[in-house]
Amino acid sequence: MNRTSKRSAVVAIAAAAAVLVGLPAVAYFTLTSNEDTAAVTANALGTPATSGLTISASSVSFTVAAPATGPAPTAYQVNRTAPAPAVPNVCSVPAAGGTCTDPSPVPGQTNTYAVFARLGTSWASLTPATVTAAVPSNTVTVSAPDLLAADDSGASNTDDITNDTTPRFTGTATAGATVNLYDGANPTAIGTQVLGAGVTSYSIQVSALTGGAHSITAVATVGANNSAPSSALAVTIDTTAPTASDIQTGTGTTAGKIDANDEVRFTFSEAVDPTSVSTGWTGTSVGVTVTFRNSNSSVASQRIQTIVVTTGGAAVNLVGQVGWNQSYMSGANNGTSTATGTMTLSADKKTVTIKLAGSPSGGNTTAITASSTLNWTPVAGPKDVAGNSLTSLTPVTEQGTADIDF
Amino acid sequence: MNTLLRRLATPAVVGTGLAVVLGAGVASAYFGSSVAATGTGTATPATPGPLEFEVVGSVGTGLFPGGPGADLTLSVVNPYDQDITIESLVVTDTVTAAPVSCANPALTISATDLPMTVDADSVGNLVLSGVVTMGLSADSACQGATFSIPLKVTGRL
Numbered sequence: 001m002n003r004t005s006k007r008s009a010v011v012a013i014a015a016a017a018a019v020l021v022g023l024p025a026v027a028y029f030t031l032t033s034n035e036d037t038a039a040v041t042a043n044a045l046g047t048p049a050t051s052g053l054t055i056s057a058s059s060v061s062f063t064v065a066a067p068a069t070g071p072a073p074t075a076y077q078v079n080r081t082a083p084a085p086a087v088p089n090v091c092s093v094p095a096a097g098g099t100c101t102d103p104s105p106v107p108g109q110t111n112t113y114a115v116f117a118r119l120g121t122s123w124a125s126l127t128p129a130t131v132t133a134a135v136p137s138n139t140v141t142v143s144a145p146d147l148l149a150a151d152d153s154g155a156s157n158t159d160d161i162t163n164d165t166t167p168r169f170t171g172t173a174t175a176g177a178t179v180n181l182y183d184g185a186n187p188t189a190i191g192t193q194v195l196g197a198g199v200t201s202y203s204i205q206v207s208a209l210t211g212g213a214h215s216i217t218a219v220a221t222v223g224a225n226n227s228a229p230s231s232a233l234a235v236t237i238d239t240t241a242p243t244a245s246d247i248q249t250g251t252g253t254t255a256g257k258i259d260a261n262d263e264v265r266f267t268f269s270e271a272v273d274p275t276s277v278s279t280g281w282t283g284t285s286v287g288v289t290v291t292f293r294n295s296n297s298s299v300a301s302q303r304i305q306t307i308v309v310t311t312g313g314a315a316v317n318l319v320g321q322v323g324w325n326q327s328y329m330s331g332a333n334n335g336t337s338t339a340t341g342t343m344t345l346s347a348d349k350k351t352v353t354i355k356l357a358g359s360p361s362g363g364n365t366t367a368i369t370a371s372s373t374l375n376w377t378p379v380a381g382p383k384d385v386a387g388n389s390l391t392s393l394t395p396v397t398e399q400g401t402a403d404i405d406f
Numbered sequence: 407m408n409t410l411l412r413r414l415a416t417p418a419v420v421g422t423g424l425a426v427v428l429g430a431g432v433a434s435a436y437f438g439s440s441v442a443a444t445g446t447g448t449a450t451p452a453t454p455g456p457l458e459f460e461v462v463g464s465v466g467t468g469l470f471p472g473g474p475g476a477d478l479t480l481s482v483v484n485p486y487d488q489d490i491t492i493e494s495l496v497v498t499d500t501v502t503a504a505p506v507s508c509a510n511p512a513l514t515i516s517a518t519d520l521p522m523t524v525d526a527d528s529v530g531n532l533v534l535s536g537v538v539t540m541g542l543s544a545d546s547a548c549q550g551a552t553f554s555i556p557l558k559v560t561g562r563l
Contacts, residue, residue, distance in 0.1 A: 029563045031459055031490060035498050037554050038463025038478050040538045042511075043470040044549035071470040120471030120542035126549055 046070040057138040058226035065097040073117035082112040107138035140227040142220035145169035153387035155273040161236045163386040177220035238386035243269045247376035249405040257367035259359040271349035276383035283345035294329040317381025326368040337363030371402040475536030484524040492561040499556040508548035512541030
């Protein structure tokens with residue numbers, strides 16, 4: 001009996017055995033093969049085709065097409081590999097292929113590009129296409145914009161903080177160029193000017209800027225050539241009026257008593273112009289006279305005190321009223337107590353600190369031990385650094401936990 | 407030798423839960439619904455020994471991320487005088503890649519074309535279309551790589 005016949009007999013006997021045990025005669029047998037190894041080979045992305053190279057001082061363009069071999073790519077990646085530093089993704093090319101334009105080649109040098117076909121999240125051509133472009137020198141230039149002093153509101157006309165939402169910017173550019181101003185990465189120009197023949201200065205009023213920080217750059221264009229973008233000018237637009245935000249005290253000699261080295265700190269919502277607080281003040285320490293005036297110390301709700309601060313006899317635009325719920329002064333209403341001290345402005349220009357040099361004279365200052373919360377009603381006069389005036393005279397309450405003041 | 411390979415028109419009919427899979431060397435019986443009484447049982451061949459058959463894998467091509475998948479081709483030797491219905495393909499060990507720098511091939515192997523039939527006393531080319539697919543996350547180093555897939559198949563006689 002040959003091999004095949006033997007196997008057939010095995011099957012027949014097995015089927016017969018199934019019949020003998022009383023089961024139906026339709027039988028199947030499970031078979032398992034030997035183990036072997038199959039293999040599958042992956043494709044590889046080919047090298048993209050490139051053509052149609054055009055070069056100017058401000059632009060390099062070429063066409064990218066699918067590789068002749070391998071699977072169809074789903075994207076392309078073009079990197080500028082020279083001169084250093086390398087710049088990845090200088091352009092965007094659709095999956096079907098198309099034009100790559102590098103809008104910012106390096107003028108006066110040979111620019112080299114590596115063009116990869118991409119597939120999936122990781123596959124890139126093992127051998128990219130290489131495009132070499134000798135880019136001519138750029139003869140179009142433009143200077144960084146400068147905020148016109150007349151439009152730089154506030155005490156400083158050079159701090160580039162202004163409440164003018166449509167300010168003018170000035171600079172220089174190649175004669176006859178078209179100058180466009182841009183805000184940050186927004187590709188839409190916010191202002192433009194076409195310079196006449198022989199004219200090299202620009203003054204451009206921009207469209208309305210929102211409040212906050214802006215980064216203004218300029219680009220000049222002559223014919224098909226663009227200048228490199230200018231360095232950026234950081235400008236802050238501030239149209240928000242400052243407000244009083246907090247009042248705090250610092251304990252000097254004796255807690256709970258107005259005496260030497262006590263501090264009263266008045267804080268605004270934003271940086272203030274010191275000369276708007278006190279004419280001619282620069283924010284450095286200046287001598288002041290501080291007068292505390294008592295009201296009805298017997299009634300808590302009427303314990304309204306006025307702190308009058310003067311410097312050189314001139315009023316300081318700081319305090320309308322200060323109220324507290326403790327009797328720091330006793331005696332008749334409208335009693336006064338006067339001390340000398342200093343006035344300083346914090347580094348962030350938000351907080352004005354009055355510090356007493358000695359204990360006040362006149363009146364009757366008394367020590368208290370109970371905690372309370374002050375309130376401060378400002379006076380008109382202070383301005384922020386953009387020139388916006390404090391307009392709200394609404395009292396503000398001391399922040400934080402009630403404590404023993406002075 | 408006749409190498410005809412037939413695909414069953416209604417694969418869902420075969421391979422139901424009535425099949426009893428046993429270890430090598432033991433035959434199992436499946437009793438179809440064509441008879442009045444149904445049930446299961448085992449039958450031991452008179453001549454002890456496994457019911458086996460031979461497969462030989464070959465090399466497929468055309469794999470790439472997100473692609474339709476590569477075919478897996480096996481040569482199946484049916485020494486019996488009855489047809490073998492190939493029901494399943496089992497990957498028996500780790501799939502290896504060459505070169506080894508292809509650390510993440512993102513491969514998926516799914517034999518969706520089964521069952522297939524190999525005629526009696528014939529050698530059939532079992533072509534499983536598009537069963538090996540490569541995910542989009544496959545490493546770029548997997549370009550041109552060859553993946554070895556250790557496998558065996560099971561069938562019914």
